[in-house]
Amino acid sequence: MPFRFHKAAWNPRWHLWSCAAVLTLLAGCAAPLPKLRPPIPAQFQHRLAGNAAQPTDLHGWWRNFNDPALDTLVERALASNLDLAQAVERLRAVRVMHARSGARYLPALRASTNDVIDPDASASYFLVGFDASWELGLFGRAEGTRREAQGQLDAGVADLRGARVSLVAEVVRQWISLRTAQQQEQLLLRISQSRRHALQLVRTRQQLQLAPPDATDRAQAALDQAESALVAPREAINASAWQLAVLLGQNHPDPAWLKIGPIPELGPWNLDATPAELLRSRPEIARAEADVLTAAGELATAHADRFPRIGLGGSINWSTDIDNNHRKSSTPNAIDSYGPEVSIPLFDWGIRLAAEHARDHQLKARVLAYRQAVLQGVAEVETALGSMQQQRQREQHSLQAWQALQRVDQATGKRASLQLASPLDRNGSQLAVDQAALDLSEARAGHDLAYVALFKALGGAPLPAAGDPDETVATGQADAGSGARH
Numbered sequence: 001m002p003f004r005f006h007k008a009a010w011n012p013r014w015h016l017w018s019c020a021a022v023l024t025l026l027a028g029c030a031a032p033l034p035k036l037r038p039p040i041p042a043q044f045q046h047r048l049a050g051n052a053a054q055p056t057d058l059h060g061w062w063r064n065f066n067d068p069a070l071d072t073l074v075e076r077a078l079a080s081n082l083d084l085a086q087a088v089e090r091l092r093a094v095r096v097m098h099a100r101s102g103a104r105y106l107p108a109l110r111a112s113t114n115d116v117i118d119p120d121a122s123a124s125y126f127l128v129g130f131d132a133s134w135e136l137g138l139f140g141r142a143e144g145t146r147r148e149a150q151g152q153l154d155a156g157v158a159d160l161r162g163a164r165v166s167l168v169a170e171v172v173r174q175w176i177s178l179r180t181a182q183q184q185e186q187l188l189l190r191i192s193q194s195r196r197h198a199l200q201l202v203r204t205r206q207q208l209q210l211a212p213p214d215a216t217d218r219a220q221a222a223l224d225q226a227e228s229a230l231v232a233p234r235e236a237i238n239a240s241a242w243q244l245a246v247l248l249g250q251n252h253p254d255p256a257w258l259k260i261g262p263i264p265e266l267g268p269w270n271l272d273a274t275p276a277e278l279l280r281s282r283p284e285i286a287r288a289e290a291d292v293l294t295a296a297g298e299l300a301t302a303h304a305d306r307f308p309r310i311g312l313g314g315s316i317n318w319s320t321d322i323d324n325n326h327r328k329s330s331t332p333n334a335i336d337s338y339g340p341e342v343s344i345p346l347f348d349w350g351i352r353l354a355a356e357h358a359r360d361h362q363l364k365a366r367v368l369a370y371r372q373a374v375l376q377g378v379a380e381v382e383t384a385l386g387s388m389q390q391q392r393q394r395e396q397h398s399l400q401a402w403q404a405l406q407r408v409d410q411a412t413g414k415r416a417s418l419q420l421a422s423p424l425d426r427n428g429s430q431l432a433v434d435q436a437a438l439d440l441s442e443a444r445a446g447h448d449l450a451y452v453a454l455f456k457a458l459g460g461a462p463l464p465a466a467g468d469p470d471e472t473v474a475t476g477q478a479d480a481g482s483g484a485r486h
Contacts, residue, residue, distance in 0.1 A: 030140030030147075030300035034367050036289065038374040040275040046385035055272035058281060059463045061455040062172045065264035065448070069256075070175050073244065077171045078164070078462060080249040087156075087163040094156040101149030105137035115322065129317030133341065139307040144300025151294030155287055161461060162283035169456035171247050173449060174240045179263045180445040181236035186260060187438045188230050194431045195223040201424045263441060266448055271385075273458060278377045281459035288366070288373035295366040299359040306345065306352045314338030377457065384454035391447040398443040402436040409433045 056064060062074055078084065110131045117124045137145070199219040205211040241253035279285055316336040345352055412429040415421035 030143035031296075031303065033147075033296050034292065034363065036292065036367065036370055038279060038285075039371055040278070040374055040378060043274055044378075044382060044385060046382055046389060054270065056269040056455075058273075058455070058458060058460045061269075061451075061460045062168065064267045064269045064451075065172075066267050067175075067264045069261070070172065070264055073171050073175060073248070074168055074462075077167055077247050077249075081167050081247055082249050084160075084163050084167055085249075087160040091156040091160050094152050098149045098153040101145060102142070104145065105135055105142045107132060107134040116319075124322040125319045126322050127317055127319045129315055131313070131315045133311060133313045135309060135311040135341075138310050139304040140300045141304035141309075144297045144302075144304060147297030147300060148294055149297075151290045151292075151297055154290035154293060158283045158287035158290055161286065161459070164461035165283055165456055165459055167247065168461055169452050171244065172452050174243050174247065176264055176445055176448045176452070177236060178240035178244065178257060179261055180441055181233040181240065182260045183263055183441050184438060185230060185233040185237065187434050187441065188226065188233065191431060191434045191438070192223065192226040192230065194427055194434065195219070195226045198424065198427045198431070199223050201427060205424070263444055264448060265444070266451055269451070271454075275378050275381070278374070278381065278459065282373075282377045282457075283459055285370070285373045285377055288370040292363070292366045292370050295359070295363040299356065299363050302352070302356040302359040306349065306356060308345070309341075309343040311341045312339075313341040380457035381454065384450060384457050387450040388447070388454055391443065391450045395440070395443040395447045398436070398440040402433070402440045405429070405433045405436045 112129055114127045202211055202215045202219040206216055241257050245253045318334045409429040412421055412426050416426040
């Protein structure tokens with residue numbers, strides 16, 4: 001049955017309000033965002049007893065090493081690292097586009113000029129005109145564009161946060177590796193000197209026929225092994241120094257780095273975090289959530305492409321004769337036009353439908369990738385916590401072994417002074433102490449590096465300074481627009 005307006009019931013105001021309501025409904029009819037349900041446990045399985053009264057600050061975790069030189073390195077890296085600067089510029093680029101993402105659904109005005117010749121070559125005209133257009137962004141097209149722009153912005157923020165986390169962790173790791181290698185080089189030099197002294201003692205004893213014939217060869221082999229062991233820490237010193245230079249954006253290492261210093265010693269710390277906090281602090285999870293929002297925007301745009309594009313348009317043009325073969329021109333001087341603009345997909349509708357289905361599958365894949373990012377984050381933290389437990393026990397046992405061997409060396413020294421032990425016995429006890437110190441340095445470095453890995457997995461990084469492009473956090477921005485809530 002056809003619908004007809006009755007003249008008596010016609011109300012222009014009611015009609016305008018009805019049209020506005022319909023347009024508003026069409027403009028926002030994008031599919032709802034998927035609900036993200038992160039597969040997180042209630043708490044971490046590995047629990048470490050804290051040594052500090054207050055939980056360690058996630059944004060300044062490296063300060064627990066109480067190393068002013070390390071604090072300075074981190075500050076310099078944050079100010080001059082080139083990867084971080086690239087991430088900042090990329091975020092600024094995304095923000096510029098995000099600020100204008102809705103401009104395509106605002107009225108636009110374009111001025112143009114042209115010269116036109118009649119088909120019969122009887123006259124030519126110079127045209128000046130203005131064209132106005134306004135795409136209404138109906139059927140969820142405007143909402144889809146907004147979601148895409150917000151998702152890209154959130155992804156840029158997450159990438160910048162990820163760059164900060166990786167940078168700080170890598171600076172601390174390289175500094176620990178440098179100091180550890182320096183200490184190991186000194187210990188290996190002492191071991192090499194002891195091996196050389198032992199070789200001399202063995203040769204003397206062999207001359208006195210107090211040592212077997214192969215004793216000298218064994219002592220020489222031990223010395224050669226000690227000399228060859230020096231290669232590894234020297235390579236590590238060189239590599240870590242140059243890597244620090246790259247991280248700080250400079251073309252050579254600072255000479256002060258090559259001066260021998262102690263291994264950073266981890267002070268009291270306390271972890272009071274839950275798996276749920278990873279959703280706010282870990283950049284990889286924030287990036288995966290941003291990708292979900294972007295995919296939801298692409299799906300909304302693909303859905304809107306199945307329907308007509310509706311807008312309003314108008315133009316006004318002026319013309320003047322340039323050359324006319326007739327004595328009098330009958331062309332009017334100006335003309336205007338206005339009305340709705342409608343673009344309706346017809347024969348390619350199937351392709352558009354297939355594109356929407358493809359975007360839907362891509363959105364589902366992004367949701368699964370988000371869940372995978374959460375699982376990966378929890379697994380990395382659990383692995384780091386377990387490693388912290390093992391490395392702490394290793395350091396404690398190595399420390400106890402070194403202390404015990406020191407006591408043995410002191411007793412051997414007393415016996416040697418009383419001529420109850422030979423110089424070779426004392427040399428062996430000193431070698432054992434140095435070897436235990438070498439093991440202790442490796443254990444201490446392993447404990448420190450496990451701490452670095454833990455706070456990198458947690459997403460620990462310094463807070464942005466005032467005016468920094470990372471002022472807003474992706475998880476906090478999202479729901480003006482993200483809607484992909486947990």
